[in-house]
Amino acid sequence: MDKVIGVLQLVLFVAIAPATKGFIHKLKLNLRGQKGPSIIQPYKDIFKLLKKESIISQDASFISRIAPIIVLLALIVNVCFIPVFSPHTLLSFTGDVIAFIYVFGLSTFFMALYGMDQGSAFGGLGSAREMTIASLAEPTLMMIMFTFSLEYNTSNISEIFIRVHNSSFSVPIAYVFSLLALFFVSMAENARIPFDNPETHLELTMVHEAMILEASGKYLAIFELSSYIKLLLFISIASNIFLPFLYSSNILLNILFYILKVFLFSIPISIVELSIAKFRFFRIPDLLMISFTLAVLGFVLYYA
Amino acid sequence: MNLNISLSEFVEFMAALSLFFAILQTASHRLDFAIKTYTFQSLALSITMFLSVFYYFDYELIISAVLTLLIKAILIPNVMKKITEKIVEDESVKPFINFTYSILICVFIVIFSFYAMSNTFYSVSSSSMMQKILAIAVAIIFVGIFLMFARKKALIQVIGFLTLENGIILGATSTVKGLPLIVEVGVFFDVFVGAIMAGILIFHIKDTFDSLDTSKLSDLKE
Numbered sequence: 127m128d129k130v131i132g133v134l135q136l137v138l139f140v141a142i143a144p145a146t147k148g149f150i151h152k153l154k155l156n157l158r159g160q161k162g163p164s165i166i167q168p169y170k171d172i173f174k175l176l177k178k179e180s181i182i183s184q185d186a187s188f189i190s191r192i193a194p195i196i197v198l199l200a201l202i203v204n205v206c207f208i209p210v211f212s213p214h215t216l217l218s219f220t221g222d223v224i225a226f227i228y229v230f231g232l233s234t235f236f237m238a239l240y241g242m243d244q245g246s247a248f249g250g251l252g253s254a255r256e257m258t259i260a261s262l263a264e265p266t267l268m269m270i271m272f273t274f275s276l277e278y279n280t281s282n283i284s285e286i287f288i289r290v291h292n293s294s295f296s297v298p299i300a301y302v303f304s305l306l307a308l309f310f311v312s313m314a315e316n317a318r319i320p321f322d323n324p325e326t327h328l329e330l331t332m333v334h335e336a337m338i339l340e341a342s343g344k345y346l347a348i349f350e351l352s353s354y355i356k357l358l359l360f361i362s363i364a365s366n367i368f369l370p371f372l373y374s375s376n377i378l379l380n381i382l383f384y385i386l387k388v389f390l391f392s393i394p395i396s397i398v399e400l401s402i403a404k405f406r407f408f409r410i411p412d413l414l415m416i417s418f419t420l421a422v423l424g425f426v427l428y429y430a
Numbered sequence: 431m432n433l434n435i436s437l438s439e440f441v442e443f444m445a446a447l448s449l450f451f452a453i454l455q456t457a458s459h460r461l462d463f464a465i466k467t468y469t470f471q472s473l474a475l476s477i478t479m480f481l482s483v484f485y486y487f488d489y490e491l492i493i494s495a496v497l498t499l500l501i502k503a504i505l506i507p508n509v510m511k512k513i514t515e516k517i518v519e520d521e522s523v524k525p526f527i528n529f530t531y532s533i534l535i536c537v538f539i540v541i542f543s544f545y546a547m548s549n550t551f552y553s554v555s556s557s558s559m560m561q562k563i564l565a566i567a568v569a570i571i572f573v574g575i576f577l578m579f580a581r582k583k584a585l586i587q588v589i590g591f592l593t594l595e596n597g598i599i600l601g602a603t604s605t606v607k608g609l610p611l612i613v614e615v616g617v618f619f620d621v622f623v624g625a626i627m628a629g630i631l632i633f634h635i636k637d638t639f640d641s642l643d644t645s646k647l648s649d650l651k652e
Contacts, residue, residue, distance in 0.1 A: 300439075300442070300443060300446060302443065303446065303450070409459075411530045412457050412529045412530055412533065415457070415530050415533040415534060415537075416453075416454065416457055416533060418533075418537065419450070419453050419533055419536065419537050419540075420450065422537050422540060422541065423446055423449065423450060423540065426540060426541060426544050427442065427446055427562065
């Protein structure tokens with residue numbers, strides 16, 4: 127039964143990942159006064175790309191063939207770690223917050239390798255920027271995770287999930303700081319607006335798009351799907367840790383609550399993307415340091 | 431899970447928000463952004479003081495909260511904004527220590543002040559909230575001092591001084607439940623006059639040296 131729920135969570139997660147991206151995009155365009163593509167557009171994109179031929183550069187090595195799959199697999203493993211609507215995940219016996227962060231690191235690493243492997247000028251540039259951002263964002267993510275694992279005396283993600291939902295202690299209000307820090311980090315890791323604009327291919331500023339510029343066909347489809355999954359991973363962590371109120375023993379109701387929470391947590395992303403412009407690249411360390419400060423503040427306020 | 435936020439936690443949160451805005455000042459590249467963050471910082475401080483009224487049941491604190499709001503969150507930022515509009519042609523703050531390092535140093539300041547306050551105050555205080563707010567106040571004071579020597583522009587040094595002042599007020603609120611009213615009014619008056627004096631001084635610096643950069647004060651002129 128636990129395994130069934132685990133598989134169900136994985137399937138649900140992957141199934142609604144493109145819809146989340148579609149929702150954010152649609153909401154952003156609607157707030158701007160445009161009509162925007164429908165929410166199911168990302169699914170259509172993926173199916174369209176899967177049908178197309180994929181071309182790999184002559185200079186590319188075997189890395190170009192395996193990197194997209196490793197990126198996707200690493201993220202799928204992460205999905206298996208985190209509880210979506212129930213603590214029974216596929217890898218709950220071994221899911222550890224530190225492992226979680228380093229599996230993220232693995233996917234980022236192979237993404238960067240892919241960017242450099244193609245021999246295009248933009249790929250290396252994108253990889254360099256991506257690694258800069260990722261290495262600066264990682265300590266903050268660690269700090270946030272440590273806050274929770276110290277709070278609940280465990281580093282197992284499922285255990286944290288269970289204790290968050292069952293314990294009836296007062297909500298430490300400085301979790302707001304951790305949430306803000308997590309928000310900054312997720313914007314950085316997912317190449318969203320203050321750090322990178324996912325909608326343009328402007329060669330001076332692109333980060334994530336520069337790495338997958340050479341990808342086509344099914345490889346591009348895999349990359350797109352993994353970026354959707356990555357975004358939803360962060361949203362799920364935020365919604366499950368910081369909004370654990372909507373929870374019942376009925377599984378169907380939980381699924382409904384989960385989808386509701388995901389859409390609720392997507393709203394700030396589109397509002398932020400709408401209201402501020404992309405930052406200059408050399409301002410990004412400042413922004414990430416501010417998020418680190420927030421994480422430290424949240425941490426210190428509860429263990430001092 | 432019950433949503434059970436106590437008043438003291440909310441007071442702590444507002445104080446911590448004030449600290450965060452103080453740290454954000456060290457990250458600001460432009461003077462107008464620094465003034466804006468100072469406004470928010472003072473606003474958070476006045477909310478902290480206002481909420482402490484319900485914690486300590488000391489109604490004199492209402493007056494100081496209102497005074498903080500009026501003078502520090504409205505009057506002083508407006509004066510500063512006028513000065514910036516009048517005399518500042520380039521808005522960058524010109525750091526001695528660059529922004530990323532500044533934020534990191536502020537993180538260390540926060541950790542240090544929480545560590546330093548964790549033992550000293552414990553025996554005196556009955557509540558842990560006071561202890562945390564005192565630590566936050568000390569951190570704000572240090573961040574203000576840091577801002578004063580890490581930036582070249584005179585105007586942001588004044589903001590650093592005002593931040594330090596905010597920290598002292600917060601410390602006074604947390605430790606001795608606010609100063610006597612007459613002292614507090616005196617302090618507010620002092621800060622306000624101090625800000626205006628600093629404004630006049632900045633005008634003079636600008637007149638004499640053609641720049642607000644304090645590192646040029648020692649340059650010789652004929």
